[in-house]
Structure formats: structure tokens, C-alpha cells
Amino acid sequence: MKPQVLTIAGSDSGGGAGIQADLKTFQELGVFGTSVLTAITAQNTLGVHGIEAISTEMITRQIDAVADDFSITACKTGMLVDAERIEAVAKALERYRFEHVVVDPVMVAKGGASLLQVSAVEALRTKLLPQATIVTPNIPEAEVLAGMEIRTEADRMKAAQVIRAIGVDIVIIKGGHSNDVEAVDLIVTESEAFRVKAPRIQTKDTHGTGCTFSAALTAELAYGKTLRQAVVDAKRFIHQAIAHGLSIGQGHGPTNHWGHRLAKGEQITIDVMYETSTR
Numbered sequence: 001m002k003p004q005v006l007t008i009a010g011s012d013s014g015g016g017a018g019i020q021a022d023l024k025t026f027q028e029l030g031v032f033g034t035s036v037l038t039a040i041t042a043q044n045t046l047g048v049h050g051i052e053a054i055s056t057e058m059i060t061r062q063i064d065a066v067a068d069d070f071s072i073t074a075c076k077t078g079m080l081v082d083a084e085r086i087e088a089v090a091k092a093l094e095r096y097r098f099e100h101v102v103v104d105p106v107m108v109a110k111g112g113a114s115l116l117q118v119s120a121v122e123a124l125r126t127k128l129l130p131q132a133t134i135v136t137p138n139i140p141e142a143e144v145l146a147g148m149e150i151r152t153e154a155d156r157m158k159a160a161q162v163i164r165a166i167g168v169d170i171v172i173i174k175g176g177h178s179n180d181v182e183a184v185d186l187i188v189t190e191s192e193a194f195r196v197k198a199p200r201i202q203t204k205d206t207h208g209t210g211c212t213f214s215a216a217l218t219a220e221l222a223y224g225k226t227l228r229q230a231v232v233d234a235k236r237f238i239h240q241a242i243a244h245g246l247s248i249g250q251g252h253g254p255t256n257h258w259g260h261r262l263a264k265g266e267q268i269t270i271d272v273m274y275e276t277s278t279r
């Protein structure tokens with residue numbers, strides 16, 4: 001049976017992030033994607049021009065409709081708007097206990113618009129993270145979740161440990177926002193820590209990279225891959241999506257979700273480096 005997966009996220013009318021990025025990624029990776037909308041954004045590559053949230057009742061009904069019929073093995077969350085919606089999603093996740101729950105703690109869009117109320121961070125920490133098997137913050141999101149600044153690699157490791165202590169097994173702090181010459185993501189579990197590294201591509205067209213990466217990870221986990229293999233394959237997918245960018249829109253353009261098809265035969269090196277200590 002084909003893996004069936006679920007995304008609980010907001011709509012991006014511009015098609016590069018949110019539900020649209022997730023479903024395109026699921027389709028490209030050959031898993032069957034279902035979706036629960038939490039909000040509609042009027043958005044393009046220049047910014048977010050409006051947000052309308054979906055009622056908590058309707059969010060719950062969508063999750064129930066999907067979970068009662070499909071065999072969802074992996075689920076991801078994206079834009080959740082506020083504490084009320086986080087609580088509704090957390091309750092549903094507690095009911096269904098999907099094998100893999102990837103929480104992408106979306107807070108601020110690339111153009112600076114807020115996609116999560118500041119007052120909702122506590123609900124994210126205390127209600128949603130305990131339902132997650134993996135959380136995938138970028139560096140600014142990890143700073144908020146851990147309540148500390150991240151300047152060095154040691155800070156990143158410390159922040160991952162602080163976030164794990166909130167009650168989530170696996171923390172992936174993505175490196176898109178760092179100044180490193182390579183794009184390095186740090187993965188920390190109870191028993192191991194490793195970094196996954198790929199060349200950084202010089203481009204402004206990175207709208208939706210976080211959504212696309214977490215959707216690819218969700219799809220790879222749904223295939224039953226190990227954490228390491230799922231992260232490496234998701235990293236390759238996002239790298240190829242950025243590398244084969246479309247140069248569309250006037251601002252931060254979207255990634256190309258079919259980049260992996262154009263990249264057939266291209267060599268890219270994804271390095272995995274294990275840390276000797278997880279502390």
C-alpha cells in the first residue's frame with residue numbers, strides 16, 4: 001500500500017510554501033498527500049498580504065475526516081496561527097498518535113510577516129511539542145523555543161538539548177539562516193547527534209525551504225526509512241529544489257519541487273558527520 005501522509009498547515013496563494021509546498025513535495029516523492037487547512041494567506045513572493053484563520057471546529061473536523069478513513073503513518077504541521085489552533089491540533093494528534101509527527105514550528109515568513117502569535121509560543125512548547133516525534137526549527141525559531149541566543153555550534157547543540165527536554169525525541173535545527181559557507185543541519189536524538197551538510201546555493205529564491213524540507217522528511221519517514229537516511233534524502237530533495245530554482249515572482253521566489261527530476265545524474269555531496277557527544 002502507498003504511504004499516506006498528512007499536512008496540517010496554512011495555504012500560501014503564491015504556491016511556494018505552506019500546504020501547496022507540502023502537497024507538491026508529497027506528490028514528487030510518491031506518497032499520497034492529505035491536507036488540513038489551518039489558515040488562508042494572501043501571499044506572494046513579495047510578502048503576506050492577509051491572513052484568515054480557519055475555525056478550530058473546522059480544523060478538528062478535517063483531521064477527524066482524514067484520520068478516520070486513511071492509514072496515516074506520518075504527519076507534519078506548519079503554520080498554526082495561535083494558541084487556540086495549536087491546542088485543537090495537539091488534542092487531535094493525542095487522539096490519533098500517528099507513528100511520525102514532524103512539527104515545523106513556523107513563526108515568521110521570509111518577508112517578516114508573523115505566522116504565529118507571540119502569545120502562542122507557550123502552547124507550542126507545552127501542548128504541541130510533547131505530541132511531536134521530530135521538531136524542525138530554523139535558527140531563529142530554535143532561539144525562541146530554547147529561550148537563548150544561538151551564535152556558535154556549541155550554542156546550537158545546547159539549544160537542541162533544551163528543546164529535547166521540553167519533551168520531543170528528535171530535534172533538527174536547520175542551518176538555512178546561518179552565515180556558514182555550507183548549509184548545515186544539526187540532528188540531536190537521545191543517543192546520537194550528527195550534522196548533515198550540503199553546499200550552500202547563492203540565491204534569493206528560498207521561499208518555502210522549511211516547508212519543503214519538513215514535507216520531504218515526512219514522506220521519507222512514511223517509507224519506513226531510518227532517521228539518518230530520511231534526513232539525508234530530504235536534504236538532497238531541498239538542495240535540488242533550490243539548485244533548480246525557477247526565478248519567478250519579484251521577491252523571494254519559490255523553490256522548484258520537481259528539481260530532483262532535473263538533477264538526475266548530477267553529483268551532490270551530502271556529508272554526515274557524527275558528534276562524539278550529544279552534550
Ligand SMILES: Nc1ncnc2c1ncn2[C@@H]1O[C@H](COP(=O)(O)OP(=O)(O)O)[C@@H](O)[C@H]1O
Pocket residue numbers: 137138139174175176177183184185198199200201202203206208209210211213235238239242
Ligand atoms: N541557500 C541554501 N542552499 C542550500 N541549502 C539551503 C539554503 N537555504 C536553506 N537551505 C536548507 O533548506 C532547509 C530549510 O532550512 P531553512 O531555510 O533554515 O528553513 P526555514 O525556511 O524554516 O527558515 C535546510 O535543510 C537548510 O539547510
Ligand SMILES: Cc1ncc(COP(=O)(O)OP(=O)(O)O)c(N)n1
Pocket residue numbers: 009010011012017018019041043078079106108109110111115206207208209210211212252
Ligand atoms: C502558509 C505559509 N506557511 C508557512 C510559511 C513559511 O514557510 P517557510 O518554509 O518557513 O518559508 P519562508 O517563509 O521562510 O520562505 C509561509 N510563508 N506561508
